[in-house]
Amino acid sequence: MTELNGQNTLISQESEPVDLEVPSSFSVHDDDSANWVIKKIVESREYAKRCAIWCECEQARAKREEEFFVFRFGQQLLDYTRLKIASAGGRRKSVSLPAGTIGFRTEPEKLVMDDEQAVIAWAKQHNPALVTTIEKLSKSALNEHLEKTGEIPDAGAHLEPAREKFYVR
16 A cells, blocks of 8 residues: 655655655646646656566576576585584584574474375265355356346346446556
C-alpha cells in the first residue's frame, strides 16, 4: 500500500519514504500536467519491470554460481567438516565460520512418491479414505450460464452492476 503525504513524500509499508521531485504548487489542471503525471506513472511501471527482469537474471546467475561452487568444492567441504567435528571430539554437528555454518543434520524418515498416479491407484484399492476429491467451480461456465439464463445462485454470489473504473496506462 502506498500513499502520498502532504509533503510530496511517498510513504510505503514496504520501503523507506521516497522524496519526490515535484513542486508543492504542482497540480493537474490541463492536458500537459495530466500527461506529465501519466508519463511518470508509466515510466515507474516500466522501471519496475526492468528491475524485475534484472533481478531474475541476477538470481539465475547467483544460482549458477552456487551450483558451481557446490559441484567444485562440495565434497571437500564435507570432508573438512567431518575432520573438524572429529578433531573437536565429535560432540558437535556443525562448524561455525565467519561467512556461515557447515554441518550435518538428521532428517526424519519420509515417504517419497515417484509416481503419484500409481500411489493413488494403490490407495483406492487398499484404503479409499486416503484419496480426496477436490471440488472446484468453473467460473467461466457459471458466467456462461448467467449470460444464457440470467439465473444467479441463491446463495454465495451476487451480481455487481457495471461501473466505471479509473485506470492509468
